Amino acid sequence: MTVAARADRPPGTSRAPAVVLRDVHRDYPLAGEAVHAVRGVSLEVAEGDYVAVVGPSGCGKSTLLNLVGAIDRPTAGTVTIAGRDVSTLGDREATRFRLLTIGFVFQRFYLMPALSALENVELPMAEAGVGRDERRARARELLTYVGLQARERHRPAQLSGGEQQRVAIARALANRPRLLLADEPTGELDARTSAEVIALLRRVHEDGATVLVVTHDDELARAARRIVRMRDGRLEA
């Protein structure tokens, strides 16, 4: 099955970058002072790559991920995702862009507690206007892909942490995104379920998705094709 869309490119050409950050800064005020969360970061992530951003707490990893995910705007610099400068998008455009181009996985899963696993996976497709039958079939495929076909009617509270994160990954893949972003996806899991999620992300990548994770988890970082280190808002050489 297709987990992610890829840019069309002529055979034999080099991979086009999925993510391009150019001298990106992000400052925000906190208690009357400016916090420089991201300071002049430039980064490229090629189509089909799997990149882990690692670094100590507060180094700006999550802020960087939010900028790449078009849920935050840089104070300076440009963020280009799949060839589109997202730093200048209005709210409506950015929302649509996130819906169709980016899949998000959060540390705390953030499934909708009132919806079943199947309905959670259907949610982004419903928002994108996919018909009921088609989205239901795709949601079932994705739950099978993450190994939870028997749990489709379960609500998040009836699932373990690892299962919830797998449903969240299925949800992130619902609209075949060009880019999968994961913010500490194993941060709330024990070692065994972390390993399951790490394996699943690796599989997603092998099936064609471009993956960018931020993490403290060495195991997860080692699963990536490339590791980028961050400290005090800057990338380390």
Place this chain on the structure above:
Amino acid sequence: MIAARAAASLLRHRARTALAVLGVAVAAAMLLDMIMLADGMRASFRAMLDVRGFQLRLSPRGTLPFDTEATIGGAGEIARLLRANPDIETVAPVLGAALHVRVPGTADVSVVGLGVEPAVQGDYALVRGREAARPDELVANALLLRRTRARLGDTLTVAVGYDPQLRTARGTRRLVVVGEGRFFYLAADQPAAALPIATLQAMGGPERADRVSLFMVRARPGADVERVRAWIAERVPRVTVLSTATAMAAVDQRLSYFRQLAVILGAVSLVVGFLLVTTLVTVSVNERVGEIAVLRAIGVARSRVVRQIVLEGLVLSVAGAVVGLGLGLVTARYLNGILKAFPGLPASIDFFLFQPRDAAAALGLLVVTGLVAGAFPAWRAASLPIARTLRQEAVA
């Protein structure tokens, strides 16, 4: 999907949702009752005046019908004059008098007596039996029949001008009860009888000869009632001519405090409903800021978030309104029963009168209130800065 999410969100905290619906229902019931009260007396008074289609009432000059014991002399001549007007369809003279019915073996009964022309009368509706067509017949209300233990066909001894100290009367007749009537303008706790006006005039002696308390006039269809009223006022200056419209204006004036009170209490219940819905939806939104930020992050449009939350408020309001309408009808019926028992009120007057447009107005107001109540928390939710909210949630 939006409706499913809104429903699922409300069902997450069933007890809280049920309590909120109940709260809105109480507010809705009060609102409906106040709307019914604001319009009820007026509408039922109007219905009472219009019950037989008489649009004009002639009473002794300077008085309201049956406000005093004053009568109009030369009644026959006035009736002839009125009937000669081609714009007038019906003239119904009425003479009021206190009657005294002797009941052997028990206390006598004081009765409100109405002398009428049975063929054109507009004071009562026959429940059973027939009109008092002959001079020695009468139609009684249910209470008089009960007090005298009389049945149709029985004969009652009826006196006019009874002096309880001397135990004498001006005129006494034995009259046969031929019908039971429901009197429109008399109190439910008042024994009443209608008899031919000529009989009552004769029983009253010379003082009552050719006199009436009131004329009721029905204009022909299409006739200008105000013009007829002006014509009567000019041709019969001894009377005050009251049209239904004038009477309603006077009623409106007298009921204005009632209506103001109803409007104020209705507004209070709307505000209470508004605050309830706003509070509940705001609490619900505050609990879900993380979820809402995630919805926005994964690409759910701001407008959809707004619609979902507004819909939650709307569902609470509509559910509360539907329950409240039933509750309001029950309480209105109960309160109407209490108020109608007030002595001296015409039996056909209602304080709370249900009209479908009242229910529609209450429902409409609550729907609008629900929409407005949901709008503020919805706007707040949709305006959450996604990244900052997620960061705060992560820290929390």
